[in-house]
Amino acid sequence: MRSNGGVTTTPRPDAPALADLRTRFAAMWAALEPVGRDGRSGGYRRFAWTREDHDLREWFAAECRARGLDLTTDRMGNQWAWWGDPDAAPAGGNKRGGNERGGGKGIVTGSHLDSVPDGGAFDGPLGVVSALLAIDALRAKGFEPHRPIGIVNFVDEEGARFGVACAGSRVITGAMTADRARSLTDADGTSMAEALRAAGRNPDALGPDPETLRRIGTFVELHVEQGRALDLLDEETPVAVGSDIWPHGRWRVDLAGEANHAGTTRLADREDAMLGYAATVLAARSAAEARGCVATVGKVAVTPGGVNAIPSHVTGWLDARGADADAVRAAVQDVRAVAEQHGGVVTEESWTPTTAFDPGLVRRLATRLGGIPVLGTGAGHDAGILANAGVRSAMLFVRNPTGVSHSPQEWADPADCVAGVEALTSVLEDLAGGAR
Ligand SMILES: [Zn+2]
Missing domain, CATH: 3.40.630.10 (Zn peptidases)
Structure with a gap:
């Protein structure tokens, strides 16, 4: 100074x-x-x-x-x-x-x-x-x-x-x-x-x-x-x-699939990362409602990101907050359980008490x-x-x-x-x- x-x-x-x-x-x-x-x-x-x-x-x-x-x-x-x-x-x-x-x-x-x-x-x-x-x-x-x-x-x-x-x-x-x-x-x-x-x-x-x-x-x-x-x-x-x-935090959710043609791949043969992701997003909403907090998935990255390509990888970011830290943690656990059912991985990026x-x-x-x-x-x-x-x-x-x-x-x-x-x-x- x-x-x-x-x-x-x-x-x-x-x-x-x-x-x-x-x-x-x-x-x-x-x-x-x-x-x-x-x-x-x-x-x-x-x-x-x-x-x-x-x-x-x-x-x-x-x-x-x-x-x-x-x-x-x-x-x-x-x-x-x-x-x-x-x-x-x-x-x-x-x-x-x-x-x-x-x-x-x-x-x-x-x-x-x-x-x-x-x-x-x-x-x-x-x-x-x-x-x-x-x-x-x-x-x-x-x-x-x-x-x-x-x-x-x-x-x-x-x-x-x-x-x-x-x-x-x-x-x-x-x-x-x-x-x-x-x-x-x-x-x-x-x-x-x-x-x-x-x-x-x-x-x-x-x-x-x-x-x-x-x-x-x-x-x-x-x-x-x-x-x-x-x-x-x-x-x-x-x-x-x-x-x-x-209290609030951010988590990254990664779901893996297999890229393939949107027209020629039979539904039964697909490994579509978007489906697990969609289930995870819906889980975030219902977990927030059940636990009395708020949860948002406002950012997503899709690979390869083509309209006519089955997604091989989807990464989404979950933001969760609430007056009660335990409730927020519990909600994120609910979301994690659903993501893992679909082979997803949830990684904590930040947590502020x-x-x-x-x-x-x-x-x-x-x-x-x-x-x-x-x-x-x-x-x-x-x-x-x-x-x-x-x-x-x-x-x-x-x-x-x-x-x-x-x-x-x-x-x-x-x-x-x-x-x-x-x-x-x-x-x-x-x-x-x-x-x-
Ligand atoms: Zn500000």
């Missing part, structure tokens, strides 16, 4: 009044809008270590530079921008704040800029844009933080390219090993190591990054809500506090914001990975009127987005300004 340290205390002359937030928000949104947007679907294709990802990282760096923030990149390539120096000795404290709850020195916010295939505009970018605008709003007030404030842009949160969600936070916390990350491959067979090299990064640098984690005293991620809890509540509540994340955000922090945020609702969610987030690594974390959710997410239809009203920025501003003011 920079050696001269200290916290900027002079409001920037161009810092906006709160009334300008909506205009500022619209301008930043417009700058991001074309990056990775599919002309036909209107959805986004922003995948880790691609051209689009590069452009988004450059945009983030430029926004941080324009605000005079100190930008660093950790061992995985996540970008961190600091207002104040998290490595400087705190007044009356020890040099290294430590990562124990309540310890550490920085108040960090932010989210991610990547997307799922044909994703929406809000999942991720809303948290990054809101973080930058919250800093503007704090400076407009002449706020002087007692603790440094950081903004993070986590890389590869969706796992759209290499199959493991929250890869950026998993690697720096050690939840995923560097070897595993490097060897993950995308649909074209490109490994993450190769993708990193092509993007000008050194894959050998990957690994746990305690130095980066030590700087985070508290992490608050703002995110568009991915359900309708707020919409169904009332008209006056555009923001909620996230209390916990359901129930994540409870810091209860004291959740209460503090909800109280600070006037007693707003507290919600659990079925969606995974980097905030959850950090919480499981012992970082004091929580989330803010901004209302989504349809609840649709991971789709071009994902939406949040501009007024609600500004309410989110104001809530985040208030939370940062509380956490970074207080002596607690």
Whole structure:
């Protein structure tokens, strides 16, 4: 970090009044809008270590530079921008704040800029844009933080390219090993190591990054809500506090058959991998219903992939989640049993246990914001990975009127987005300004 340290205390002359937030928000949104947007679907294709990802990282760096923030990149390539120096000795404290709850020195916010295939505009970018605008709003007030404030842009949160969600936070916390990350491959067979090299990064640098984690005293991620809890509540509540994340995992299902001609091969002679796959997909649905959780098979690869060829191999990916970890595990066992009856193999790709955000922090945020609702969610987030690594974390959710997410239809009203920025501003003011 920079050696001269200290916290900027002079409001920037161009810092906006709160009334300008909506205009500022619209301008930043417009700058991001074309990056990775599919002309036909209107959805986004922003995948880790691609051209689009590069452009988004450059945009983030430029926004941080324009605000005079100190930008660093950790061992995985996540970008961190600091207002104040998290490595400087705190007044009356020890040099290294430590990562124990309540310890550490920085108040960090932010989210991610990547997307799922044909994703929406809000999942991720809303948290990054809101973080930058919250800093503007704090400076407009002449706020002087007692603790440094950081903004993070986590890389590869969706796992759209290499199959493991929250890869950026998993690697720096050690939840995923560097070897595993490097060897993950995308649909074209490109490994993450190769993708990193092509993007000008050194894959050998990957690994746990305690130095980066030590700087985070508290992490608050703002995110568009991915359900309708707020919409169904009332008209006056555009923001909620996230209390916990359901346990969730991903499994790969492989079924083997034998390729042959779709016209000349008698039904009795076929070894059709698709049949076992179909049974497995239906089993996932009924297991989820029986166990009270949710299960989805949303990605499939068929070999050879010809309309007139019997499939010799089908690989599908199962995503399962629920409030109760045992129920999710049981549902996946049900699916595994059916897949194995058809000669299939089910391999666990990731498992994230129930994540409870810091209860004291959740209460503090909800109280600070006037007693707003507290919600659990079925969606995974980097905030959850950090919480499981012992970082004091929580989330803010901004209302989504349809609840649709991971789709071009994902939406949040501009007024609600500004309410989110104001809530985040208030939370940062509380956490970074207080002596607690
Ligand atoms: Zn997200």
